[in-house]
Amino acid sequence: MQVTQNVFRKNLFLISAFLVMISVTLVIALVITYNFTTKSIQNEFYSKKNDIWDQTTKPYFYLFQNKIPEITSYYGYLDSLSAARYADSVFDEYPFVQRIVFYDIAIGNRTAKHTKGKLDIAPRAVYQYTQNDGVLTGMRKSGHAEEEDFKLMAEKLSNYISQADTTRNATEDEKFKTFYNVQPDKISYMNIPRPTEIKTYRELQLSGQPSAFSRQNMMTFFLDPYQLEIKNTHKELYRDISIQPVVYDPVDTGTDKLFTEAAFPGAFVNYKLYFKSDSNYLISEIRRRFLPTAGIVVLIYIFVLVIGWLIYRNLGINIKLFKLQYDFINNFTHEFKTPVSVIKIAGSNLRSEAELTERQRKHYGKILDEEADKLNELMNKLLSFTQIENRSIKIKSEETDVEAFVIKYVDTFRLKYPDLKLSYKIGKGVKTFSTDPVLLGSIFQNLIENAYKYSHPDKKEVLISILLEKRNIVFSFADKGIGIPKSEIANVFKKFYRIENKYNQNGSVGLGLAFCKELVNFMDGQIAVKSKVNEGSEFIVTLPYDN
DSSP, X not given: OOOOOOSOOOOHHHHHHHHHHHHHHHHXXXXXXXXXXXXXXXXXXXXXXXXXXXXXXXXXXXXXXXXXXXXXXXXXXXXXXXXXXXXXXXXXXXXXXXXEXXXXXXXXXXXXXXXXXSOEEEEEEEEEEESSSOEEOSOOOOOHHHHHHHHHHHHHHHHHHHHOOTTSOOOHHHHHHHXXXXXXXXXXXXXXXXXXXXXXXXXXXXXXXXXXXXXXXXXXXXXXXXXXXXXXXXXXXXXEEEEEETTOOOSOOOTTXXXXXXXXXXXXXXXXXXXXXXXXXXHHHHHHHHHXXXXXXXXXXXXXXXXXXXXXXHHHHHHHXXXXXXXXXXXXXXXXXXXHHHHHHXXXXXXXXXXXXXXXXXXXXXXXXXXXXXXXXXXXXXXXXXXXXXXXXXOOOEEEEHHHHHHHHHHHHHHHOTTOEEEEEXXXXXXXXXXXXXXXXXXXXXXXXXXXXXXXXXXXXXXXXXXXXXXXXXXXXXXXXXXXXXXXXXXXXXXXXXXXSGGGGTTOOSOHHHHHHHHHHHTTOEEEEEEETTTEEEEEEEEEOOO
8 A cells, every 4th residue: 555645744944944944033132131231340340430429428418518617526626636636537538638727716805807897807826737747736837728717717706796686596597608618629517606605705896995806616628539538439440449539530441442421529529439450351241240141041942942843842742643544544444444345345245146056155254254254353452452551451361381382372473374384382380370361372373473473574583482590481472574773772662652663554553562551551561673674573472470
């Protein structure tokens, strides 16, 4: 019978297009991910500078908002020694404070040298404390810059005294405008008097009687921005961070370099934080962030490939199942059609009006009997296969003489196939065997039939060997047939499976070996095959031997 071509076909172009599509998608996804990561790192280079700016300027803001206002807590009673101790604490905590000038101020209504009106605000003593040279105490002559600082603060205090509301404390805005003076590289601060003191100062200002009142302190802090500690909390982004003047403009501005800056506040207004990195410096960070994302993309790619492969394999299995079912229907139909046709012809001859001889009647009767046996054998095999699969039958074990059992089937097949050279040998110690003779006989029958069917006409030989191996009995069926290719060995025990060659067209529906495997498994045994193409095959059945 001609082998029917499969109605399905593998579209290699479609498979290739699918692989190319997801591979191109993978490459595009990786490129987009890498570019996105690079862009993200570059954006962080320009935005994360604020974190470093915050950490670097934090000591300055703490000095301005907390340490300097501590002067007010002395209520104007600071002297040179207490001012020196205060200066020491400032130098210890804030290295960027290089020098402190302390003014012990006297306030009276004598002729004013530095303010409007009659209120006189003047330093009784001036002391300087330095970071590097230790503390110098004693009165000294002020420089021109220090005199200007003092004049400005004295004038602001005088104006505040003349206008302040003595029923309440000064507001934050009034404090900053009156008692602070922030200039590049220095901060001047005067202790904030209480409302009662402001009222006393105002009375002195309006009084015509000469008097003096000393209860004000003033300090000027001279700062060096280069002594600020730069805290690079993002070393992965910034290779170099430096403090530069605001007017600093780098000469080296190549396309492979990244620059950004952040201006300092307050007394450091003339300076900025300058950030610099090479593009190559950021590559390690880009890779560090890119690799996990790339790994996820690759895993998705592998997942899609596996899904595609599973779909492809499932289609392949469905194709094979369709082919097996298709072949089974064709072969089964053929197996039924041939006996039915023969029976129909024999029946027609028997019903014909022509008179038949006794010999002809016996011949037609034999044909009807043989074809009916074929149909019955085929139906029994299908029924038995279904019962074995569903475990709907029970093993009926009985003590069986092994040699007598083998001789029975040898004699049967010698009569059935005169051209079959069937021989056997039984190993030492093999006498009887407790088994179901019907099921074991089905195994013998199918394996001998299979060996005969798939052998060359001039090499129809089968050797049955039986021996004991440990606690098992082993039956071997060796032939000199056409053999089985290695690629087909894994499939020969599958239901409806047939090797595509000229021998499998000889009345096979692909149930024989599958039926044997089900029988052996049902009997708690194992079946295996060894085969070489054009040399022959050996089917080995191993069953438990309890004797």
